[in-house]
Amino acid sequence: MAKDISTRAEDYSQWYNDLVYKAGLADTSAVRGCMVIKPHGYALWENMRDVLDKMFKDTGHVNAYFPLFVPKSLFEAEEKNAEGFAKECAIVTHYRLKADPNRPGKLMADPEAKLEEELIVRPTSEAIIWNTYRDWIQSYRDLPILINQWANVVRWEMRTRPFLRTAEFLWQEGHTAHASKADAMKEALQMHDVYTQFAEEYMAMPVIKGAKSENERFAGADDTFTIEAMMQDGKALQAGTSHYLGQNFAKAFNVKFLNTENKEEYVYATSWGVSTRLIGALVMTHSDDDGLILPPKLAPIQVVIIPIPKPSEAIDLIAEKMMTELKSKGIKVIYDRDEKNRPGFKFAEYELKGVPVRIGIGARDIENGVVEIARRDTKEKSSIKIENTVEHTIQLLDDIQNNLFKRAKELRERNTHIVDDWDSFVKILEETPGFIYAHWDGTSETEKAIKEKTKATIRCIPLDAPEENGKCILTGNPSNRRVLFAKAY
RNA sequence: CGGGGCGUAGCGCAGUCCGGUUAGCGCACCUGCUUUGGGAGCAGGGGGUCGAGAGUUCGAAUCCCUCCGCCCCGACCA
Numbered sequence: 001m002a003k004d005i006s007t008r009a010e011d012y013s014q015w016y017n018d019l020v021y022k023a024g025l026a027d028t029s030a031v032r033g034c035m036v037i038k039p040h041g042y043a044l045w046e047n048m049r050d051v052l053d054k055m056f057k058d059t060g061h062v063n064a065y066f067p068l069f070v071p072k073s074l075f076e077a078e079e080k081n082a083e084g085f086a087k088e089c090a091i092v093t094h095y096r097l098k099a100d101p102n103r104p105g106k107l108m109a110d111p112e113a114k115l116e117e118e119l120i121v122r123p124t125s126e127a128i129i130w131n132t133y134r135d136w137i138q139s140y141r142d143l144p145i146l147i148n149q150w151a152n153v154v155r156w157e158m159r160t161r162p163f164l165r166t167a168e169f170l171w172q173e174g175h176t177a178h179a180s181k182a183d184a185m186k187e188a189l190q191m192h193d194v195y196t197q198f199a200e201e202y203m204a205m206p207v208i209k210g211a212k213s214e215n216e217r218f219a220g221a222d223d224t225f226t227i228e229a230m231m232q233d234g235k236a237l238q239a240g241t242s243h244y245l246g247q248n249f250a251k252a253f254n255v256k257f258l259n260t261e262n263k264e265e266y267v268y269a270t271s272w273g274v275s276t277r278l279i280g281a282l283v284m285t286h287s288d289d290d291g292l293i294l295p296p297k298l299a300p301i302q303v304v305i306i307p308i309p310k311p312s313e314a315i316d317l318i319a320e321k322m323m324t325e326l327k328s329k330g331i332k333v334i335y336d337r338d339e340k341n342r343p344g345f346k347f348a349e350y351e352l353k354g355v356p357v358r359i360g361i362g363a364r365d366i367e368n369g370v371v372e373i374a375r376r377d378t379k380e381k382s383s384i385k386i387e388n389t390v391e392h393t394i395q396l397l398d399d400i401q402n403n404l405f406k407r408a409k410e411l412r413e414r415n416t417h418i419v420d421d422w423d424s425f426v427k428i429l430e431e432t433p434g435f436i437y438a439h440w441d442g443t444s445e446t447e448k449a450i451k452e453k454t455k456a457t458i459r460c461i462p463l464d465a466p467e468e469n470g471k472c473i474l475t476g477n478p479s480n481r482r483v484l485f486a487k488a489y
Numbered sequence: 490c491g492g493g494g495c496g497u498a499g500c501g502c503a504g505u506c507c508g509g510u511u512a513g514c515g516c517a518c519c520u521g522c523u524u525u526g527g528g529a530g531c532a533g534g535g536g537g538u539c540g541a542g543a544g545u546u547c548g549a550a551u552c553c554c555u556c557c558g559c560c561c562c563g564a565c566c567a
Binding site: 032088157159218347365372 | 490500501516524525526527528529558559561562563564565566567
């Protein structure tokens with residue numbers, strides 16, 4: 001076990017917190033509920049962002065940027081959305097500070113500088129964006145609009161956890177406008193697929209694709225599509241959502257277009273987003289009691305070369321040649337010739353940080369014409385001939401990526417249950433948390449009752465679930481397909 | 490916002506009940522020497538308005554009051 005990190009078995013959530021801080025992903029900050037994303041954590045985000053950004057561009061989207069503040073009157077316009085977020089909004093009421101006459105050296109909001117209209121710090125940008133789209137759209141020829149923005153948003157959460165739920169977080173939000181329901185629905189489903197592909201291919205995190213029930217749906221959406229991942233403690237984590245917004249925002253902001261028949265029609269909309277929460281998902285999907293385990297495709301450092309016991313001319317020569325070759329193959333590699341720390345310390349440190357592959361080079365190895373290559377996911381070590389190192393490393397990175405996905409999928413399958421009676425349902429949720437496929441009668445009341453009794457929610461109505469007649473797990477009313485229940489983050 | 494806990498060096502803590510040397514320990518940090526194939530050892534050294542304010546007292550980290558902050562558990566949530 002790594003120094004000063006709780007084990008998963010002892011205390012899963014403490015393990016997560018320890019890892020985030022000890023591995024240098026984030027730090028606490030002076031602002032309640034907000035964290036500092038440290039370089040190692042931010043590098044992960046940059047890698048995620050770069051891959052996603054390319055996927056968005058490849059599907060025809062462009063980036064733009066809209067204001068941080070939303071005038072209250074705009075925010076109110078789409079009622080359901082406003083209601084959904086009202087309880088967690090930060091509000092700007094003043095635009096100036098002044099010296100506090102009662103407390104020397106202190107400042108106060110200047111009562112003379114009260115804003116005529118209060119500004120909401122965006123919890124999401126539909127309002128400000130649709131207010132803008134109104135001016136951009138006259139005819140079907142202006143559609144579709146396919147815009148994404150990379151931004152920060154603020155949701156004043158009562159309880160926060162690093163990456164998983166913070167008051168301010170980074171994300172991307174796509175906001176598209178279409179001339180037909182079919183086009184908008186196609187867009188929402190396409191982005192749902194993009195997120196799925198990203199989660200599985202890059203994060204090595206298997207997900208269940210599905211639609212949200214009415215209770216869990218984004219406020220203001222007609223349909224919300226989600227990808228749900230299982231963390232190592234069996235709890236579900238919503239990793240990305242894509243919304244079909246229908247004409248709700250178009251109606252609220254009066255965004256109409258002339259269709260090909262010269263008739264006015266409200267525009268159809270989607271929005272979709274993933275956030276820095278994905279970093280939390282990555283940590284909880286793969287890591288172990290020794291530290292982070294990062295999938296090679298997103299790891300800020302993929303390979304570290306460590307001289308044993310310390311740099312020498314002979315080691316430098318081999319290491320530098322190896323680095324050049326690996327870099328030429330697009331591998332992110334560093335050579336740690338820092339003499340402050342001994343090899344053992346470095347081994348532990350890079351394991352903590354999740355570097356997928358470690359190459360150790362010592363005098364003994366050089367005599368034998370080999371290096372020692374260790375993989376982070378299984379901690380296996382092997383001696384590889386120096387001339388085969390580059391080829392072996394590239395293959396190994398690929399193996400690790402695949403193994404992580406396989407391992408995560410096996411964990412999910414081990415902890416997924418098909419349940420038909422209430423007693424087993426309750427028992428499983430209490431004793432062996434995981435995913436449960438069960439019948440549900442389709443009503444909000446039943447969903448709420450189940451949540452109250454067990455704390456489990458409907459994570460999604462899986463898109464690929466086969467039609468199957470059955471009886472609701474709680475009420476016994478008829479149901480024609482199973483839905484996915486779990487306790488969630 | 491309710492219930493509980495905690496603020497003492499960068500981090501983790503002891504000391505607080507029962508007031509009394511110069512506030513201490515581990516890790517980290519700095520210097521030097523010896524080490525070096527899985528988190529090195531020894532020696533020396535630096536670092537504190539004891540969360541803030543006000544009070545009781547000859548004397549307060551310790552007792553009283555007020556305030557602030559953080560963490561955990563609930564309700565809410567990506």
